[in-house]
Amino acid sequence: DSGVTQTPKHLITATGQRVTLRCSPRSGDLSVYWYQQSLDQGLQFLIQYYNGEERAKGNILERFSAQQFPDLHSELNLSSLELGDSALYFCASSVGLAETGELFFGEGSRLTVL
Amino acid sequence: DQQVKQNSPSLSVQEGRISILNCDYTNSMFDYFLWYKKYPAEGPTFLISISSIKDKNEDGRFTVFLNKSAKHLSLHIVPSQPGDSAVYFCAATNSGYSTLTFGKGTMLLVSP
Numbered sequence: 221d222s223g224v225t226q227t228p229k230h231l232i233t234a235t236g237q238r239v240t241l242r243c244s245p246r247s248g249d250l251s252v253y254w255y256q257q258s259l260d261q262g263l264q265f266l267i268q269y270y271n272g273e274e275r276a277k278g279n280i281l282e283r284f285s286a287q288q289f290p291d292l293h294s295e296l297n298l299s300s301l302e303l304g305d306s307a308l309y310f311c312a313s314s315v316g317l318a319e320t321g322e323l324f325f326g327e328g329s330r331l332t333v334l
Numbered sequence: 335d336q337q338v339k340q341n342s343p344s345l346s347v348q349e350g351r352i353s354i355l356n357c358d359y360t361n362s363m364f365d366y367f368l369w370y371k372k373y374p375a376e377g378p379t380f381l382i383s384i385s386s387i388k389d390k391n392e393d394g395r396f397t398v399f400l401n402k403s404a405k406h407l408s409l410h411i412v413p414s415q416p417g418d419s420a421v422y423f424c425a426a427t428n429s430g431y432s433t434l435t436f437g438k439g440t441m442l443l444v445s446p
Contacts, residue, residue: 320427321434322380
């Protein structure tokens with residue numbers, strides 16, 4: 221158990237819909253990261269928050285947005301969903317900025333868009 | 335453009351033998367390299383890392399080798415055990431930025 225909690229574990233929805241994925245980082249961790257793993261793809265970095273502020277942005281679509289709340293939990297919002305958005309979405313956390321790359325990952329939220 | 339490449343989608347090894355997983359990268363700015371292990375229905379977990387100032391790092395049965403001139407790293411598992419069966423992701427970072435670039439992963443199957 222990494223200490224990172226993601227909900228929901230599974231989500232099935234239709235094209236055009238909007239969903240919200242939630243992440244609670246490990247106790248004491250200030251950084252939250254979102255990664256997407258599509259079929260046959262590695263983990264693609266989406267976005268990072270540190271202590272409530274956006275820190276880094278990767279290949280995140282404009283239809284996607286995220287935020288980190290004062291209690292440090294984070295939400296990833298996916299809107300106008302397309303079939304290609306079906307993927308495993310991982311949240312990870314670290315104490316600080318994890319310059320050496322050691323992150324703690326949750327179990328992921330599997331999104332299926334029909 | 336894939337900056338971190340794992341060209342072998344899968345690898346099968348017998349228990350007790352050596353497993354060698356390979357990874358290539360293209361970005362010269364990467365200065366820290368990591369291996370993560372992932373079991374089904376779980377998130378990736380950190381396994382071992384190496385800084386670009388080193389060429390080898392060992393942790394028990396796991397050793398990572400870095401060849402900077404070839405932009406290549408490898409993970410050696412000796413001896414391999416059935417419990418090592420998992421997907422192994424190679425990752426790299428520029429330590430000034432703290433985000434990881436992952437390869438697509440190699441599925442290792444260790445048979446008894």
